[in-house]
Every structure is written in structure tokens, then in C-alpha cells.
Amino acid sequence: MDFDYSDDQKFLKDEARKFLAAHCDVSVVRGVLDKPERAFDEKLWKGVAEQGWLGACIPEEFGGLGLGRVELCAIAEELGRAVAPIPFASTVYVLAEGIMAFGSDAQKASILPRVAAGELIGCLATSEGPGVVGPASLQCRVEGGKLSGTKIPVTDGDVAGVALVLASEGGRPGLFLVDLTGAGVTRETLKSLDPTRSVAKLTFAGAAAERVGDAGAGFEIVQAILDRAAVLLAFEQLGGADRCLEMAREYALGRYAFGRVIAGYQAIKHKLADMYVKNEVARSNAYYGAWALNDDAPELPIAASAARIAASEAFWFASKENIQVHGGMGFTWDVDCHLYYRRSRQLSLVAGAPKVWKERLVSQLEQKNAA
Amino acid sequence: MDFNDSPEEAAYREKARAWLAENAAAHRAKWGEVKPNTPEHMAAAKDWQATKASAGYACITWPAAIGGGGGTPIQSVIFGQEETKAGLGYGYFTIGLGMCVPTVMAFADGETKKRFVGPAVRGEEIWCQLFSEPAGGSDVAALRTRAVKDGDEWVINGQKVWTTGAHYCDYGILLTRTDPDVPKHKGLTMFWIDMRDAAVECRPIHQMSGGREFNEVYFTDLRVKDSQRLGEVGDGWKVALVTLMNERLAVGGSAGPNYREIMKLARELSGVAGPALKDQSFRDKLADWYVQSEGLKFTRFRTMTALSRGQTPGPESSIGKIISANQLQELANTAVEMEDQYGVLVDPDQAPAEAAFQQSLMWAPGLRIAGGTDEILKNIIAERVLGLPGDVRVDKDVAFKDMPTGR
Numbered sequence: 176m177d178f179d180y181s182d183d184q185k186f187l188k189d190e191a192r193k194f195l196a197a198h199c200d201v202s203v204v205r206g207v208l209d210k211p212e213r214a215f216d217e218k219l220w221k222g223v224a225e226q227g228w229l230g231a232c233i234p235e236e237f238g239g240l241g242l243g244r245v246e247l248c249a250i251a252e253e254l255g256r257a258v259a260p261i262p263f264a265s266t267v268y269v270l271a272e273g274i275m276a277f278g279s280d281a282q283k284a285s286i287l288p289r290v291a292a293g294e295l296i297g298c299l300a301t302s303e304g305p306g307v308v309g310p311a312s313l314q315c316r317v318e319g320g321k322l323s324g325t326k327i328p329v330t331d332g333d334v335a336g337v338a339l340v341l342a343s344e345g346g347r348p349g350l351f352l353v354d355l356t357g358a359g360v361t362r363e364t365l366k367s368l369d370p371t372r373s374v375a376k377l378t379f380a381g382a383a384a385e386r387v388g389d390a391g392a393g394f395e396i397v398q399a400i401l402d403r404a405a406v407l408l409a410f411e412q413l414g415g416a417d418r419c420l421e422m423a424r425e426y427a428l429g430r431y432a433f434g435r436v437i438a439g440y441q442a443i444k445h446k447l448a449d450m451y452v453k454n455e456v457a458r459s460n461a462y463y464g465a466w467a468l469n470d471d472a473p474e475l476p477i478a479a480s481a482a483r484i485a486a487s488e489a490f491w492f493a494s495k496e497n498i499q500v501h502g503g504m505g506f507t508w509d510v511d512c513h514l515y516y517r518r519s520r521q522l523s524l525v526a527g528a529p530k531v532w533k534e535r536l537v538s539q540l541e542q543k544n545a546a
Numbered sequence: 547m548d549f550n551d552s553p554e555e556a557a558y559r560e561k562a563r564a565w566l567a568e569n570a571a572a573h574r575a576k577w578g579e580v581k582p583n584t585p586e587h588m589a590a591a592k593d594w595q596a597t598k599a600s601a602g603y604a605c606i607t608w609p610a611a612i613g614g615g616g617g618t619p620i621q622s623v624i625f626g627q628e629e630t631k632a633g634l635g636y637g638y639f640t641i642g643l644g645m646c647v648p649t650v651m652a653f654a655d656g657e658t659k660k661r662f663v664g665p666a667v668r669g670e671e672i673w674c675q676l677f678s679e680p681a682g683g684s685d686v687a688a689l690r691t692r693a694v695k696d697g698d699e700w701v702i703n704g705q706k707v708w709t710t711g712a713h714y715c716d717y718g719i720l721l722t723r724t725d726p727d728v729p730k731h732k733g734l735t736m737f738w739i740d741m742r743d744a745a746v747e748c749r750p751i752h753q754m755s756g757g758r759e760f761n762e763v764y765f766t767d768l769r770v771k772d773s774q775r776l777g778e779v780g781d782g783w784k785v786a787l788v789t790l791m792n793e794r795l796a797v798g799g800s801a802g803p804n805y806r807e808i809m810k811l812a813r814e815l816s817g818v819a820g821p822a823l824k825d826q827s828f829r830d831k832l833a834d835w836y837v838q839s840e841g842l843k844f845t846r847f848r849t850m851t852a853l854s855r856g857q858t859p860g861p862e863s864s865i866g867k868i869i870s871a872n873q874l875q876e877l878a879n880t881a882v883e884m885e886d887q888y889g890v891l892v893d894p895d896q897a898p899a900e901a902a903f904q905q906s907l908m909w910a911p912g913l914r915i916a917g918g919t920d921e922i923l924k925n926i927i928a929e930r931v932l933g934l935p936g937d938v939r940v941d942k943d944v945a946f947k948d949m950p951t952g953r
Contacts (some may be wrong), residue, residue: 176551176847176850177548177552177851178548178850178851179547179851245547424934435935439935439936441937444925444928444932447932448932449924451931451932455862456865456869458845458848459842459843460844462848463549463844465547466548466549470550472549484833488837532833533833534829536833536836537833540809540832540836541823544806544809
């Protein structure tokens with residue numbers, strides 16, 4: 176039993192933090208925030224590719240570093256802390272992890288080296304409108320290898336080279352790989368809650384679609400991909416939540432009211448203690464998820480659900496109460512609190528809202544305890 | 547990160563399981579016949595503790611030379627898990643072995659240590675901790691029990707309160723005021739005392755839960771030898787802090803029914819539409835409780851990892867009781883509401899499955915206070931973990947005798 180990063184993993188995490196401090200300070204984030212036409216920071220993306228992070232878990236034969244998933248979790252934690260404005264999750268957690276788990280040999284050979292080299296951005300397209308995506312509601316269809324329909328919103332859909340698209344084929348859901356630069360694809364960039372992460376509407380009119388995994392298994396495959404992504408996203412959320420607590424602490428220690436620092440008032444102290452408690456619960460659940468992901472353990476669906484629920488709650492609480500601690504300043508565009516508030520919402524929704532994961536968790540517990 | 551046992555840990559678990567398989571069943575059968583809080587129950591607990599001690603499964607992390615198991619914190623966790631699975635576990639020794647005896651070991655002379663540690667490990671003698679007073683709840687250092695030097699002895703007068711198990715304990719560690727002319731933290735001194743002394747009077751407190759686990763303890767001219775002093779005169783606060791640091795590790799483990807038990811109940815009861823387990827509001831809460839419970843469990847594992855790497859666990863473990871006590875209260879209330887009109891019943895004959903939840907509902911308020919209130923624990927996290935300033939203390943530089951007092 177060992178419940179912490181190893182020394183090597185800590186070293187990697189420290190290096191990641193240093194790299195991001197040098198190449199992703201808040202001006203980089205704001206560069207994307209203030210110019211909505213920039214979907215992400217290309218320079219940072221290039222740098223991240225050079226660090227090898229995009230291919231961290233991709234086997235060496237496909238141009239990656241062949242590291243374990245815990246190493247990727249360590250990187251994710253730092254990316255979350257830095258609110259990095261790059262399509263890392265869509266490309267690494269979803270596309271690369273999805274293809275590694277469910278892709279054919281040909282798909283692996285075509286996709287993975289390009290991801291590792293930073294030449295290919297990916298995205299996941301499931302949503303078609305407000306509300307939870309369900310098998311009965313799918314309007315996107317594949318017939319004869321051609322995809323038609325609309326997906327909205329698709330995170331990174333405007334900058335991705337390929338998409339994993341959930342669509343109905345012969346009345347059953349399937350997952351399809353679609354080249355977004357090919358014929359029959361139109362994209363429209365949309366405004367989003369977190370402008371440092373871009374979203375688009377994708378319209379398909381007979382676009383070439385290649386199935387990933389078994390026919391009719393689209394929902395199960397997407398869920399399995401999301402289980403993996405949920406653990407990694409939980410680390411991003413944890414990194415963000417930790418940074419919010421730090422920001423609130425630093426501010427409270429420097430701000431005076433009624434003759435002393437506000438950090439000395441119990442109302443503020445207890446608020447920060449509450450943040451700390453939630454962050455630690457999230458960290459512990461995330462570690463369990465990291466283990467389950469790394470070992471491909473049968474516990475993964477439960478561990479991933481718990482990690483995601485705890486991390487979503489922690490980041491939401493930390494990001495909103497960070498603003499509260501900052502008072503009126505926290506509500507301004509110039510102070511950075513809102514970057515985390517936005518990102519907490521983006522990360523919480525991008526792979527399914529907490530209520531969906533709570534239901535998934537309880538269903539799993541029911542099955543486990545019925546057996 | 548590895549959730550699995552290492553080969554050494556797996557071997558230890560196997561050994562512990564085998565030992566429990568051999569010893570637990572007979573004991574459990576015997577234990578099953580006795581009612582809690584009776585002399586027979588106590589005898590069964592002592593018997594089990596002695597059995598464990600003889601096999602090196604009591605105080606697993608303590609050196610074998612003093613009666614412990616000579617093992618690691620992780621081995622201690624592993625045995626605890628297996629012991630719980632085997633359906634055994636008594637609370638009588640938690641405070642003594644978790645807080646009092648470690649304090650004795652840290653501050654007593656060699657002979658005293660030798661006299662007390664072995665019997666405590668074997669469950670022959672039980673210890674209590676005498677800190678809280680009517681005038682000082684969370685403000686422990688505001689205590690008024692006086693110890694006055696008289697030759698080679700000290701004469702003690704005063705009153706303690708909330709002393710867990712004082713009515714069955716053999717010895718206790720007692721924090722007293724020896725100098726009222728200095729600020730409150732500076733005038734304290736710690737002693738170990740014999741709870742059977744005629745000058746010690748114990749009055750059980752009838753709690754809102756109906757139980758009587760806590761006591762008021764009165765001292766009337768209790769005479770103790772100077773050799774019973776733990777630490778220097780006036781250094782009692784430092785000694786108490788050692789006890790309190792250990793307290794955080796000892797309190798806050800499993801406290802009552804958890805998400806598994808309420809899930810079982812929800813499966814059996816009818817809800818608003820269909821089984822209660824299908825009520826969406828319940829499912830949301832259940833998910834939150836699972837996440838908190840597992841989060842706490844893994845937080846403890848992280849502490850064990852830190853210990854096994856030679857680090858000292860800090861006040862981080864304060865989060866455990868905040869979460870578990872609040873969860874117990876909410877979970878018990880949800881269970882009671884789930885029973886709808888039937889929820890008012892506490893009669894175990896009428897409602898055996900539900901009684902545990904009703905019991906927890908009435909016990910949880912105490913758990914949120916014992917061993918540090920939610921508010922004090924949050925202060926500890928804020929001050930000791932996050933490094934925020936302490937609360938304003940108007941009594942900081944005031945001699946104890948000049949401090950304002952009220953209720």
C-alpha cells in the first residue's frame with residue numbers, strides 16, 4: 176500500500192510546475208481570454224509537445240514516452256493549477272486514451288504518433304443540445320460510412336483535426352473517428368463560459384466516419400473513455416482548487432479590515448478550512464482513481480466517479496469562495512479569481528455534470544452490493 | 547500510488563487473517579451473549595485485548611520489548627481492517643492506549659513506564675484522560691482544578707467533566723493548575739493518578755442519547771506524590787499537547803452506521819415512489835457520503851504512507867472528525883426520515899434494523915463536540931496547516947487569577 180506520488184513522480188510534477196510557471200503565467204491565459212478569436216495558446220502547446228507531455232502515456236513505438244498514468248495525473252494537476260489554455264484534455268485524455276483503449280492497430284498507428292508530436296488535436300462530440308445525452312435522443316447518424324447531423328457544444332471542435340463522434344448506426348449507438356478537415360464538415364466557433372477553452376458547433380453532411388470499437392457499443396465505449404478522462408480531469412480540478420485556496424490565503428493575509436488582517440477572523444479562517452477539507456477529500460479520491468486508472472483495475476468506474484464528484488465539488492467551492500474572500504476586487508475582470516471560477520464550471524461540465532456521475536456511482540454501488 | 551498490499555503487507559494480512567480465523571470465532575460467540583456497558587462486556591473486552599497482546603496484535607506499532615507488536619503503522623491498519631471484518635472491536639482501550647499511555651511513555655521515569663505500559667497493552671488496566679472542566683470546554687487551559695505542593699506531595703482539589711470511562715478506569719492523567727499568578731498556559735502541571743483513590747469521586751453524566759459514557763470527576767484533598775508528576779512543574783500545557791496530538795489520530799475512526807448500512811435500509815424500505823433506494827434525493831446524498839467516507843479512508847492511507855516514509859503526521863488528520871461526525875448526523879437523520887412515521891420509534895424490539903440509526907442520531911451531537919468541536923478543529927486547520935493568525939486572545943498576558951469568568 177502506497178498512497179502518494181513516488182519521488183520520480185514528484186520530480187516530474189515539480190518540473191511541470193516550473194515549466195508552466197515560466198511558460199504559462201497568467202498573461203498567457205489572459206492572452207486567450209481577451210482575444211476570443213484565439214482558441215488556445217499555440218506557443219504553449221508547442222512547448223508542452225516538446226516536453227513530451229502529449230505522448231507521456233503513448234507507447235514508445237508510437238513516438239511517446241511510455242510512462243504510467245500516475246505520471247500523467249501529476250502533469251494534469253499542474254495544468255489545472257495553471258489554468259493552461261490548451262486542448263490538452265481533448266487530445267490526450269480523450270483522443271489518445273480512447274484510441275489506445277479501443278482503436279484498431281491502424282487507428283493507433285495513424286493517430287498516436289501525430290498526437291505525441293503535437294501535430295494532431297482531438298475532441299469528443301457527444302452533446303446535441305441541452306440536457307443529458309441518452310441513447311434515445313441521438314440525432315446524428317452514420318449510413319454507409321457517412322456521418323450526418325449536428326454536435327453542439329464540442330470543446331476544441333474548432334481547432335481539432337479529428338473528432339470522436341457518438342452517432343447512431345442502424346439504430347444503435349456507435350463511436351466514430353471523423354477527419355474534421357475533410358469534406359462534409361462545417362464548424363462554427365461559439366461563445367462559452369470559459370473563453371480560455373474554445374467550443375464549437377460541428378455540422379456533418381456526409382462526412383467520412385470510421386468506427387472505433389464494436390458496432391452498437393458506442394455508449395459503453397464513451398463511458399469507458401470518460402471514466403479514464405474523469406480521473407485525469409479530477410487532477411486538473413484538484414490543481415485548480417489548490418490554487419484557489421492559495422490565492423484566498425495570500426489575499427486574506429495581506430488585506431486589513433477593522434485594524435487587522437482578515438485572515439485572523441474566524442469567518443475567513445473557517446471558510447479556508449472548509450476549502451482545505453474539500454480539497455483533501457478530492458485529493459484522496461483522485462489518488463484512488465489514479466491507482467485504478469494506472470492498474471486498469473475493475474474498480475475504475477467507481478473510483479473515477481468518486482474522483483470526479485469530489486473534485487467537481489472541491490473546485491466549485493474553492494473557486495466561488497475564493498472570490499468571496501477577495502471581496503469586491505474578486506468580482507473584477509482584472510483579478511484572476513474568475514479564471515478559476517470559469518474553469519471550474521468548464522471542467523465540471525465537459526465530461527458530464529456531477530449529477531450524472533452521482534447516478535453512475537450509485538448504480539455501480541447497487542450492482543456491487545447486489546452481487 | 548498502489549492500493550494493493552506489497553508482498554510483505556500481503557503476507558502480514560494473511561498471517562493476521564489466519565490468526566483471527568483461529569481466535570476470533572470463539573471469542574465472538576462468547577461476546578455475542580453479553581450486553582454492552584456491563585461488567586461481562588468489559589471482561590470480554592479485556593480477554594480479547596490480552597489474547598491480542600499475547601500474539602503481538604495489541605499496540606502493533608509499539609516496540610515488542612514493552613509489550614507491543616514491534617510492527618509498522620501500515621501493519622496496524624491492516625490488522626484493524628481484518629479485525630473489523632471479523633466483527634470485533636472494543637472502545638474501552640482507545641483513550642488509554644491512544645492518548646494517555648503514550649503521554650506516560652513520553653514523560654514518566656523508566657520505572658513508572660515499566661509499571662504501567664505492559665498492563666495497559668494487555669488490557670489489564672484502563673486509563674482515562676482528565677482535562678476538560680465545566681469552565682473550560684474548548685478553552686482547555688482555562689481549567690481551575692488546583693494542585694498545591696505540600697512537602698513531597700501535591701494536594702489536589704477541583705472538578706473535571708466529560709471524562710470518558712472514568713467510572714471503570716484504573717488510572718488517569720490529570721491536568722492541574724499549580725500557579726494562578728501567571729497566564730493560563732504557564733501555570734499548569736500534569737500528573738498520573740489512581741482513579742480508585744477514595745479522594746476521587748466519579749458521577750456518570752446522563753447524556754441526551756440516554757447513555758452514560760462520560761463522567762464528572764471530583765477531587766477532594768487528593769494527595770499524589772511528586773513522583774507522579776509528568777513533565778516539569780508549570781510545563782503541563784506542553785505535556786497536554788502531546789496527548790492532544792495523539793487524540794486526533796485516535797478519535798474519528800468508524801463512528802456508527804455508514805453509507806453501506808443506509809443503502810441496505812433503503813433497499814428494504816418503500817420510498818416516495820418505489821423503493822427508497824430509488825428516491826433521487828437519497829441517491830445524491832448517498833453518492834456524497836460514499837465520496838466522503840472513501841476520501842477519509844484514503845486520507846488515512848496517505849497518512850500511513852507518510853508515516854512509513856518517516857514523516858510525522860501533522861494536524862491534517864483533524865479533517866477526519868469534522869467529516870465523520872457531520873456525516874453521521876446527516877446520515878442518521880436521513881435514515882430516520884426514510885422510515886417516515888415509523889422513524890419516531892427507538893425500541894430495538896420493534897425496529898431492530900432502524901435502532902442503530904436512531905441511536906446515532908442522538909449520539910452524533912456529542913461526536914461533533916468530543917475531542918475538539920468542529921469550530922476548534924477548523925481553527926486548528928486554519929492556524930496549524932494554513933498558517934493563518936490565531937484568534938484574538940484577550941487573556942493572553944493576564945494572570946489566571948485575574949481572568950474574567952462567567953458561566
